[in-house]
Amino acid sequence: MIKHLKSAADLDAATATLILDTAGEMAALAGREVKKLPTLRGRTVVNLFYEDSTRTRISFEAAAKRLSADVINFSAKGSSVSKGESLKDTALTLQAMGADAVVIRHPASGAPHRLASWVDGSVINAGDGTHEHPTQALLDAYTMRSRLGKIEGLKVAIVGDVLHSRVARSNVLLLTTLGAHVTVVGPPTLIPLDVAAALAPGIKVTYDLDSVLADSDVVMMLRVQTERMQDSYFPSAREYSRRYGLDAPRMRKLPEHAIVMHPGPMNRGMEIAPEVADSSRSTIVEQVANGVSARMAVLYLLLGGKA
Amino acid sequence: MTSYLLKGVSVLGGSPTDLLIKDGVIASGAGKADETIDATGLVALPGLVDLHTHLREPGREDAETVETGSRAAALGGYTAVFAMANTSPVADTAGVVEQVWRLGREAGLVDVQPIGAVTVGLAGKQMAELGAMATSAANVRIFSDDGHCVADPRLMRRALEYVKAFDGIIAQHAEEPRLTEGAQMHEGEVSTRLGLTGWPAVAEEAIIARDVLLAEHVGSRLHVCHVSTAGSVEVLRQAKARGVRVTAEVTPHHLLLTDELAASYDPVYKVNPPLRTAKDVEALRQALIEGVIDIVATDHAPHAVEDKECEWAYARPGMVGLETALPVVLSVLGEQWELIAERMSRAPARIAGLTGHGTDLSPGSPANLTLVDPAARRVVDPAELASRSRNTPYAGTTLPGRIVATFLRGEPTVLDGKAVK
Numbered sequence: 001m002i003k004h005l006k007s008a009a010d011l012d013a014a015t016a017t018l019i020l021d022t023a024g025e026m027a028a029l030a031g032r033e034v035k036k037l038p039t040l041r042g043r044t045v046v047n048l049f050y051e052d053s054t055r056t057r058i059s060f061e062a063a064a065k066r067l068s069a070d071v072i073n074f075s076a077k078g079s080s081v082s083k084g085e086s087l088k089d090t091a092l093t094l095q096a097m098g099a100d101a102v103v104i105r106h107p108a109s110g111a112p113h114r115l116a117s118w119v120d121g122s123v124i125n126a127g128d129g130t131h132e133h134p135t136q137a138l139l140d141a142y143t144m145r146s147r148l149g150k151i152e153g154l155k156v157a158i159v160g161d162v163l164h165s166r167v168a169r170s171n172v173l174l175l176t177t178l179g180a181h182v183t184v185v186g187p188p189t190l191i192p193l194d195v196a197a198a199l200a201p202g203i204k205v206t207y208d209l210d211s212v213l214a215d216s217d218v219v220m221m222l223r224v225q226t227e228r229m230q231d232s233y234f235p236s237a238r239e240y241s242r243r244y245g246l247d248a249p250r251m252r253k254l255p256e257h258a259i260v261m262h263p264g265p266m267n268r269g270m271e272i273a274p275e276v277a278d279s280s281r282s283t284i285v286e287q288v289a290n291g292v293s294a295r296m297a298v299l300y301l302l303l304g305g306k307a
Numbered sequence: 308m309t310s311y312l313l314k315g316v317s318v319l320g321g322s323p324t325d326l327l328i329k330d331g332v333i334a335s336g337a338g339k340a341d342e343t344i345d346a347t348g349l350v351a352l353p354g355l356v357d358l359h360t361h362l363r364e365p366g367r368e369d370a371e372t373v374e375t376g377s378r379a380a381a382l383g384g385y386t387a388v389f390a391m392a393n394t395s396p397v398a399d400t401a402g403v404v405e406q407v408w409r410l411g412r413e414a415g416l417v418d419v420q421p422i423g424a425v426t427v428g429l430a431g432k433q434m435a436e437l438g439a440m441a442t443s444a445a446n447v448r449i450f451s452d453d454g455h456c457v458a459d460p461r462l463m464r465r466a467l468e469y470v471k472a473f474d475g476i477i478a479q480h481a482e483e484p485r486l487t488e489g490a491q492m493h494e495g496e497v498s499t500r501l502g503l504t505g506w507p508a509v510a511e512e513a514i515i516a517r518d519v520l521l522a523e524h525v526g527s528r529l530h531v532c533h534v535s536t537a538g539s540v541e542v543l544r545q546a547k548a549r550g551v552r553v554t555a556e557v558t559p560h561h562l563l564l565t566d567e568l569a570a571s572y573d574p575v576y577k578v579n580p581p582l583r584t585a586k587d588v589e590a591l592r593q594a595l596i597e598g599v600i601d602i603v604a605t606d607h608a609p610h611a612v613e614d615k616e617c618e619w620a621y622a623r624p625g626m627v628g629l630e631t632a633l634p635v636v637l638s639v640l641g642e643q644w645e646l647i648a649e650r651m652s653r654a655p656a657r658i659a660g661l662t663g664h665g666t667d668l669s670p671g672s673p674a675n676l677t678l679v680d681p682a683a684r685r686v687v688d689p690a691e692l693a694s695r696s697r698n699t700p701y702a703g704t705t706l707p708g709r710i711v712a713t714f715l716r717g718e719p720t721v722l723d724g725k726a727v728k
Binding site for chain 2: 086087088106107108109110111113114117128129130131132166169192193194195197198199
């Protein structure tokens, strides 16, 4: 098993499949009266969050606690970080406390890579800048597999601000590894340069959302920050929504079985219409539940599991 | 003054000869000397001249001082370095440039020639007192806002014109700031993969294209700092073919390293302009050989440990380079001594109007020279650097060539590979 999970590219197909299978077992546990496993008893997991992220932090916290790990939440606000402590000094502190795993969320791309060079424990990337968010990709893949039965061969459209999206990068990498056919969709200003060459040579790029809908098994909508408007990535929220938002008429173009995903938090009425978000195709709430199972699987395999 | 006889030295790779250094100059013929140095197998080059050094003093003496930077320079084979203006306070007045110049004289290891800021505080708004710096004891001829681009085209035009009065030259840090807001590395495949904001090649090329046109329009001299892209080379090639008075430099790191190194997220590879692609590296090497790029300049940029041992985005850009420049160039160009002397000594001295450096090692010339052992190999160990900072991208790399001795006006600054003081 790998030691760290810094990027979805750290996962080969076999490892990713093992994590998804394990997540399935963890999910079965959630149905039981006692939701706890003793696997990580006596192990310490630190949640090191330099960005506000209630849902990801809670998800990791629940995952670690269900595995009986001791959880320490370390948030940038109200800690020594706000007094100007460097990431390295924080890392050395955590090291001295004997952290077995550090889950890090950080606004700077590559912060988990730096952290991994300073601590002995496992480092799990919970979102770094505009780089990656590998556990989000795992929970998304898990969600697709449970809804559609497989990942290999699925046609997945990832729509929106691919340039700034760590969710998109991790999903492109993981889904391609697992044999899905990925198309990234968005205005040209929000599609990063040489995206196929950089991430996965097999992916397609299109600027036309309508052209891909009829042939998609999965449409994954990305959050678009309205402040991108000020930077001239697109002229207005309205125009963005008209060209790249998933509304009811567009949803009707999807095949019967297709699902709609969103990593949250959503801008209802911007990239996704409320009636789409609340439709039976939407997996948005499931994604949250699956997040705990996927993160349990990651912690279990990286720390305890001898798989 | 001690005289030295360099026995069996190869001047610029020529057949072994004896070189007598006496009274600060190269003496004619052989003869007796106070000290004899067995220079068998060693190559003599005119002392290297660096048009682009950050010595950090005043302001960041924890990263480098004029003295430690001078020592690093001497150990790298340099006899003259040009100290960039982005100190604290900025070298934008006669007082500051004279202070740096005086500190250089006191250190006495290389000639330290201050570069003056083009604009007050490097802010790009108002022209600094360039004439006062030119007529100061520091005798400034090169002006640069390096670290910042003189982005305002009108201000750039005026600066180019103004310095004609004292045969000055503007050294431009070519970076269109609006295209590089938040930029962290070369924009391309690797930046996309790493999720780091891109620094597009066009941000450099657009400014160089604009500036060569401005220089042509007003008939001034322009020097382009740290050229880093294949596209910039093409702009320069065309400008030179038209007769524009433009010169350009490339750093050793842009001749050797590529953007792939950013994948480690280790900010020791973060530099401005950023490391580019293998295609750019190839174009820069070719341009240096052909003379489209005139010189190698180090952009020696020492940084304190805490400014590099952090997240990539929070790290300061820059690499130390004085002590590794010649070995890197040797590894890129091979033992083309004539070419190396031209690109690292003569041409930079000429561009700067610096007399007494970059001269042939012929009788009567000032004895500014360096002795290199081309057969030696060295594994770069950051702990061994004389610079106060350790941010070298070559840690653990084996590089060819060892600087054995350096002479400044006949006085050794380096002997047996060690600084004399």
